[in-house]
Amino acid sequence: MFDLISELARYNDLMISGTLETLYMVAMSLLFAIILGIPLGVFTTITREDHILPNRFVNFILDGIINIGRSIPFIILMVAVIPFTRMIVGTSIGTNAAVVPLSLAAIPFMGRVTDNAILEIQDGVIESAQSMGASPTQIVFKVLLPEALPAIILGLTLTSISLVSYSAMAGAVGGGGLGDIAIRYGYQRFQLLIMLETIVILVLMVQILQHSGNWIANKFDHR
Amino acid sequence: MIKIENLSKHYYTEQGNIEAINELNLEVSDGEIFGIIGPSGAGKSTLIRMLNLLEDPTAGSIMVNDVNLTDLSSLNLRQARQKIGMIFQHFNLLSSRTVLKNVSFPLEIAGVSKKKRIKKAKELIDLVGLADRADHYPAQLSGGQKQRVGIARALANDPDLLLSDEATSSLDPESTKSILDLLAKIREELNLTIILITHEMGVIKDICDRVAVIEEGRIIEQGSVLDIFARPKTALTKKFISAVIDYNLPPRIVKYVKAKRPGELVRITFVGEKTHKPYISDLVKHYSVDANILYGNIDEIQGVPFGTLILDLEGDLENVEQSISYLQSEGLNVEVLNDV
Numbered sequence: 043m044f045d046l047i048s049e050l051a052r053y054n055d056l057m058i059s060g061t062l063e064t065l066y067m068v069a070m071s072l073l074f075a076i077i078l079g080i081p082l083g084v085f086t087t088i089t090r091e092d093h094i095l096p097n098r099f100v101n102f103i104l105d106g107i108i109n110i111g112r113s114i115p116f117i118i119l120m121v122a123v124i125p126f127t128r129m130i131v132g133t134s135i136g137t138n139a140a141v142v143p144l145s146l147a148a149i150p151f152m153g154r155v156t157d158n159a160i161l162e163i164q165d166g167v168i169e170s171a172q173s174m175g176a177s178p179t180q181i182v183f184k185v186l187l188p189e190a191l192p193a194i195i196l197g198l199t200l201t202s203i204s205l206v207s208y209s210a211m212a213g214a215v216g217g218g219g220l221g222d223i224a225i226r227y228g229y230q231r232f233q234l235l236i237m238l239e240t241i242v243i244l245v246l247m248v249q250i251l252q253h254s255g256n257w258i259a260n261k262f263d264h265r
Numbered sequence: 266m267i268k269i270e271n272l273s274k275h276y277y278t279e280q281g282n283i284e285a286i287n288e289l290n291l292e293v294s295d296g297e298i299f300g301i302i303g304p305s306g307a308g309k310s311t312l313i314r315m316l317n318l319l320e321d322p323t324a325g326s327i328m329v330n331d332v333n334l335t336d337l338s339s340l341n342l343r344q345a346r347q348k349i350g351m352i353f354q355h356f357n358l359l360s361s362r363t364v365l366k367n368v369s370f371p372l373e374i375a376g377v378s379k380k381k382r383i384k385k386a387k388e389l390i391d392l393v394g395l396a397d398r399a400d401h402y403p404a405q406l407s408g409g410q411k412q413r414v415g416i417a418r419a420l421a422n423d424p425d426l427l428l429s430d431e432a433t434s435s436l437d438p439e440s441t442k443s444i445l446d447l448l449a450k451i452r453e454e455l456n457l458t459i460i461l462i463t464h465e466m467g468v469i470k471d472i473c474d475r476v477a478v479i480e481e482g483r484i485i486e487q488g489s490v491l492d493i494f495a496r497p498k499t500a501l502t503k504k505f506i507s508a509v510i511d512y513n514l515p516p517r518i519v520k521y522v523k524a525k526r527p528g529e530l531v532r533i534t535f536v537g538e539k540t541h542k543p544y545i546s547d548l549v550k551h552y553s554v555d556a557n558i559l560y561g562n563i564d565e566i567q568g569v570p571f572g573t574l575i576l577d578l579e580g581d582l583e584n585v586e587q588s589i590s591y592l593q594s595e596g597l598n599v600e601v602l603n604d605v
Contacts, residue, residue, distance in 0.1 A: 164355070164357070166353055166355050166357040167357045167358075167359065169319055169353075169357065170351065170353060170357035170358075171370075171374070172319060172346075173317050173319060173346060173349070173351040173428075174346060174347065174351075174370070174371040174374050174418075174422075175342075175343035175344060175345070175346035175347040175371075175374055175375070176343070176374045177343060177374075180374055184370070184373065184374070185359065188359070188361040188362070189359060189360060189361050191361065262361070264360050264361055264402035264403075264404055265360045265404055
């Protein structure tokens with residue numbers, strides 16, 4: 043038993059830095075998903091036919107971006123955008139480089155989640171705001187986003203969990219993080235314990251994300 | 266004053282052209298509660314939603330206080346809408362806001378300062394009797410309470426006109442009554458014009474001054490509520506009235522009448538002070554006919570007595586006819602029922 047613990051303790055530094063790298067990649071790409079994905083979703087919804095700013099052309103483009111982004115498998119997206127990653131980060135290896143494909147996957151995902159969350163709001167609620175003379179901007183910021191907030195928070199939780207698993211994939215091609223450790227130590231050097239430890243950390247991470255996401259969403263949900 | 270001229274709304278669908286509203290004309294005076302009643306699919310919802318341009322008319326004009334809403338730019342329309350309150354069947358409150366924040370929402374849209382918003386919202390919450398619920402969320406309220414919030418919210422920007430889109434249709438009878446009383450009260454206190462649509466004649470009977478009956482996008486009958494109740498012309502209106510005032514013979518009496526082959530069967534409708542005069546005994550005394558009361562009913566429409574009586578008049582044909590013309594000359598509405 044003590045052997046096991048001391049054996050694991052030898053890799054403490056490695057595990058801590060791997061966990062931090064994973065958290066960094068997830069947090070950074072989640073940030074981009076919020077900054078770019080939520081507006082993408084909002085514009086997609088409001089330009090739909092029968093919504094507050096119908097525009098068939100803009101809707102077609104935005105909806106297309108979301109669909110294309112969501113249909114490319116992450117492992118392929120990661121490789122395909124390497125030239126773009128180099129252009130932005132200067133390298134295609136490391137955690138910063140991994141943030142680029144992770145964000146590119148998370149943005150359309152978050153876009154669709156936001157779109158669905160806003161579509162759940164009853165037409166009547168939007169109409170009542172229109173009947174009071176609200177402008178489209180006021181409707182977005184005072185009606186759509188606040189009313190969809192619990193669903194958007196749950197969507198962010200879902201996105202962050204997907205990002206944890208994607209970030210492990212990014213690790214396999216030199217992105218760093220827990221995935222990188224699992225592949226290099228667990229798989230290539232047959233160190234089963236290390237493999238198990240990364241799995242335990244990833245499971246815990248997902249549990250914590252899901253529970254805190256549910257808790258926060260609940261705080262904002264008054265329905 | 267609200268003046269609607271040649272208003273039409275057509276929908277173009279794959280199944281063809283649907284004419285929801287057809288060249289409709291309507292005038293509503295200031296301070297009036299005007300009811301629009303019709304069966305579902307008659308176009309009443311489309312009509313009321315055109316009064317603040319939630320629905321764009323295909324043709325025609327909507328004048329509210331001498332401004333034609335259809336001529337306004339989108340900015341001016343938004344400003345005009347702030348002076349037209351609206352309440353809805355499903356309340357349409359914001360679930361993420363408390364009662365206080367829901368009521369101050371239209372003031373936020375109008376750019377009123379926070380201090381003034383809260384003061385005004387609190388006044389209105391008091392007015393609708395929800396002072397102890399100001400910090401509750403809509404999900405914590407009953408249907409009737411939600412509609413009170415809806416009403417307070419609709420009044421936030423001191424509108425001249427309140428539109429009510431089936432506001433009591435999803436409420437139980439008791440809440441319906443209290444919401445209608447509240448609407449009548451705010452009309453008195455704020456001198457508001459109210460246009461409401463409903464499919465319940467009880468709503469019209471309780472608070473409306475005038476009513477229009479609408480069918481297939483057209484007004485088929487309109488007038489003061491008392492007149493319409495006393496002298497309904499169309500079958501649809503009669504059907505609506507019979508839902509709240511039972512002036513048809515109960516089946517038991519129909520059976521009796523058919524078996525007996527009586528003299529002349531008449532239905533008399535009388536309104537106001539006429540209910541106090543002893544017409545029946547006059548008939549019997551002066552026209553030597555026997556009047557057998559088969560069925561009677563006295564109701565009240567906004568404080569005015571309103572009655573229906575079904576009489577079996579027996580006697581010489583001449584006497585019966587004379588007695589009918591006597592009743593008519595007294596201003597009563599007499600209808601001879603040939604088929605029961």
